[in-house]
Amino acid sequence: MFRSIGLLLLLLWALPESASAQQGERPLQLFGYFQNQFQRQIEVEDAKVPGIINRVEQFDRTITSFSVQQLNLFLQKDLSQRWSTFINFEVLNNFSSSRRWGAYNLEEAWIKYRYDRRFSLRLGLQVPTFNNLNEIKNRTPLLPYIVRPLVYETSFNEIFSIDEYTPERAFVQTYGFFSPGPLKVDYALYVGNSPNINNWDDQNRKSEEQQTGIDTTATMLVGGRLGLRVNNLKGGVSLTRDFTNSFKGTEVLFGGPHDRFDELARTRLGADFSMTLSNFFLEAEYIQVSYHENDYPGTTSFNLSRAFYYVTLGYEFRERLQFYLSYWFIKERLVFLDNQDKAIITIPNVGLSYLVNDSIRLKAHYAYGKVDFEEHDTPPTTQTINILALAVSVVF
Amino acid sequence: MRVSLQHLILCILVGLAGPHLVYGQVSVIANPSVPIDSLDRSDLLDLYSGDKKIWSDGQPVVVLDLKPRSGLKDAFYKYLGKSSSRMKALWLKKKLSGEGDPPASFENEALLLEHLKETPGAIGFVGFSFANETVKTLLVIPPEGS
Secondary structure: OHHHHHHHHHHHHHOOOOHHHHOOOOOOEEEEEEEEEEEEEEEEEEEEOOOOOOOEEEEEEEEEEEEEEEEEEEEEEEOOOOEEEEEEEEEEEEEEOOOOEEEEEEEEEEEEEEEEOOEEEEEEEEOOOOOOOHHHOOOHHHOOOOOOOHHHOHHHHHOOOHHHOOOOOEEEEEEEEEOOOOOEEEEEEEEEEOOOEOOEEOOOOEEOOOOOOOEOOOOEEEEEEEEEEEOOEEEEEEEEEEEEOOOOOOHHHHOOOOOOOOOEEEEEEEEEEEEEEOOEEEEEEEEEEEEEOOOOOOOOOOEEEEEEEEEEEEEEEOOOEEEEEEEEEEEEEEEEOOEEEEEEEEEEEEEEEEEOOOOEEEEEEEEEEEEEEEOOOOOOEEEEEEEEEEEEEEEO | OOOOHHHHHHHHHHHHHHHHOOOOOEEEEEOOOOOOOOOOHHHHHHHHOOOOOEOOOOOEOEEEEEOOOOHHHHHHHHHHOOOHHHHHHHHHHHHHOOOOOOOEEEOOHHHHHHHHHHOOOEEEEEEHHHOOOOOEEEEEEOOOOO
16 A cells, blocks of 8 residues: 555656646636426335235325425636646535435545646546446536436435445546547546445444544455547446445355455446437446355355446437437346345436526426335335426526 | 519528528638647547647647637537537536536637637637638638538
8 A cells, every 4th residue: 555655656746747837827716506306206116915816005105396406516726737626515405404404515526637638637536437427427417317317316325225336436536538540548547435434323323433434444446447439429338346345244144254245345347338420319328236255165145236227319409409218227136045136127218408508408307117126025016106307407 | 673583582591591501611720829730620629629738839728619609600510520519518518527618709700819819829710701810720611512
């Protein structure tokens, strides 16, 4: 670790900056965006009653709500031609500290050195590059969606663990692109904390360690993306590896040593593709999450897999109106002994987006979701969700 | 004055075409301090997409744009292979990611030209007749179809 720090310090010391490059300091910029929305959601759950053939009980509820879905405030300052800083504060879901609504987060705080198009280095809290959408998933003015594709939609965290699929934070990232002929080859490499962050335990009103927000292990997240761009085509593959303690305590089910699920290796593999052709646009992504452990003869193997993909096809009319069709899919499967737990989520959806001017975007979105759960020893359930959402996204 | 039917029809068609009339030549111009004398489409796209931010002599690249939609602007971005809205989306993504600012935009070619002459490292585009000896002409984009 000390060798790595030493190499980083040497690299920073060696970074050249000419006298003219030290000019270019610009005033502090303050800007941001917010998205307000109205959402009507109908949830219906069908649960088979055990012991009674063809007997299904149905539970349903309807919710309508207005909300300030998201507000982001940015501070940016160019310190020189090559150095710049960026801070991103985010508030979510009608944030109110007195009522304990929503959340307030420090999303990014980094300093960047840019040598040229081939090499930039960011140091500090940042969103790592993974597939196409990860970096911009919370940039609502850039997206035609109101409800974002599954693993990029924070409000779905109650249904499944979205941060299992995408890396949320990194602290050192280098990136850039090379141009062999008409091609542009993009790269990004980053490191960050493992997912084993010390949390505040609200129930017991304490934390495991003295500080919250710190990594409780000596492992790290490492990852990157390699991509190609040519004309209006873009594609890439992404990979991350880290070690998670989220399965600690389940040794009783699977057998094996008491530390069997300490720092279980987790790999995320992603692929992305996007293109524009005349007024049409197409975007697609795939993510697979795998967990790896040593073999333990005589014990139950741990076999958990997660997969996600989405495809969006859209059309832009007169550079203001966008119409799109999209399909989202998730499958999570855990196999142990003779049992299998499985969840499949499918969400076809459709939407419209209208650019009033450079700052204001109106959106409408309809999604029909179906969630099928199968858990061992319990009847399977099917839940359907109808979501109609209207939103206005404003950049200031 | 008698107006012929053909003349009247021509005027109506020109009026309907409005700002989307096929434009003549577009000149890509730069401040005389810019250390190049010509560029190609790929270089121009790199400059306007923010991929190239510094000239070879260390000067920052200052990209200029026109604000209102016009035949000139459409012709320029069509040459780059991107629509005006896609370029705006690209700049907005860079802005909201802390990777750069959109180009400064001007109400008309005269204002753009004036700003370009006063700004070292600046590059912009105007109609062919606007370019003069006080600026460097790096590229002339031919009319569509020629």
